[in-house]
Amino acid sequence: MRREGSAFQGLGVVMLKELSDNLTSGRMVVMEWLVVLIAICVVYTGIQQIRELSAEDPFLLLRLFTRSAEGVPNLVYVLSYFVPLVSIGLGFDLVNSERNQRTLSRILAQPIYRDALLFGKFLAGLVTLSVMLLALWLMVIGLGILLLGIPPGAEEVARAVVMLGVTIVYAGVWLAVALLFSIVFRSAATAALVALGLWLFLTFLWPMLAPYLAIPFISDSISSSSDLLSQLGILQAFSRVSPGALYAEIVGVLLDPAVRSTQQPLLASLGLALVQPGSIPGAPLPLMQSLLIVWPQTVSMIAGVIVLFVIGYVVFQRQEVRA
């Protein structure tokens, strides 16, 4: 049955309202201060480390994201925790708050479809997260340039920009998770707890579980290096269920031009080095090459956002409006 009019009528209005709600809420103020603190902490400790590196390093600025001082985590590590928490904090009550405030049926009695409401809320959340991450990114880069006193190269900036984009997609995954739970659970507290529980599971328990789950698929004999690589691939496939692992893989390649495969860190932890025929180990890859390596991971993360959103959309369409 064809529906009358556009599914997105009123989308802009919903988005602007949600955006202004997001930007003026107390939650947001807390998070903004957190961002500032993180940026200052990370840059300050990172700079100490980087000063010791040779000034000849052409990717000095990128080291700011990946180098960590003793006992202080690096920026990428901090982001991989901070981003899901902020996304969940922003999204866990998007739909159920409308129910609990009894505004849902009143708003849906206006000439809009449910699509516009849900999409507007999601987009507003994504824009809010993007603004926050962009602010953090600009602060880190700005402070970095200021303190290091070296202007960054074009490729360095390009890599950092792509990394920002990937981080926003990563935030989108968790926002979609939170949105889904805010649709499924009528109580905001339940939705928040379940979302946090899932995050805890995927972040802390899954990395421990995944190798055991992969055992049945791994043969005992490793006769060649290609055997080893394919088995590492199986391990990786299991770990990638966690968006955090996917994010770490992508960013690891993007921010270090010397990394030629997402398996490199795994190999390195086994004390092995990846040597590809016709390439010089440790030589930097051009940006396009790095992008090609992580393209599948990036696409799967985007697909994850879409799938999660669609599930939420379908559930929402089938729900009764009354409480």
Place this chain on the structure above:
Amino acid sequence: MSEDAVIEAKGLTKIYGKAVAVDHISFSVGRGEIFGLLGPNGAGKTTTILMMLGLTDISSGEVSVLGFDPAREPLSVKRRVGYLPDTVGFYDALTVADNLRYTARLIGFRHAEREKRIADALRRVELLEFADKRVATFSRGMRQRLGLAEILMKGAQIAILDEPTSGLDPHATAELLGIIRGFKAEGVSVLLSSHLLERVQSVCDRVALFSNGKIALMGTVPELGRQILGGGYVLDIEAEGAGLAERLALIPGVTGVEKTGIGKLRLQAERDVRPEAAAEVVAMQGRLKFLGLQEPSLDAIYTRYFESKPDEAIEEGARHAA
């Protein structure tokens, strides 16, 4: 009636799993009419309303609202119909005016028109002075009025009000019913639901009495009264004068006179004998203090109807449980 109907339902049905919430109901609401959907809790009033707004799927049957099918053309319906949900809520963090501004933007009003409509609507429900206050502190009565303001602002042709008076004190109820009469005066059709029969009886032109998802009775209140309570008019008279009761009993059409108190009489009649009764009292030089035609009470009609049809009521209960 039919060509001037703004809402027309035919065999409208809603089934939740195995339970039938609304069972083949048919009714129509005329332009400028106040129509009441009355019935006890769980009778299916809210479900009927949600189907008319396209907010829940219709299991079978059809309904047309201003000529549009809510299932296929929900936007056209929702643009022209105002809805006050049974528990209406607003964004507590926003001001009164901002709440209405959001709705006005969703409807698509431009800035200048928006501000004018909002101010007009708030003035009508006497909330203008609170325009810049947050809704969080509002009482239930104020929220209901704000809900009506939203419908006024929308310029709706039909106002659908679900339990507009529930939880309100008598004063707030009277105020609200006043605003609802105002709708009618402007040619806006009103469909309202309630389980408080006597409260809304005074404003409704016609009512449909719901029971277990079916419309048990439909018509104007006096019509239903004659139909169910047996024909006849009941007059209350308060007057002083000796032998008044006997004289009044002689008026043609009066079938009975009953003393209900000191100087108080109740007349049963086949027709409206108010003019004759007044003339009698004056002719006897009695002092007429009160003369009124008793409206049949919906409560009485409802109770009587289900008393007289116990079989059906039991059968309904059994079907529902099955």
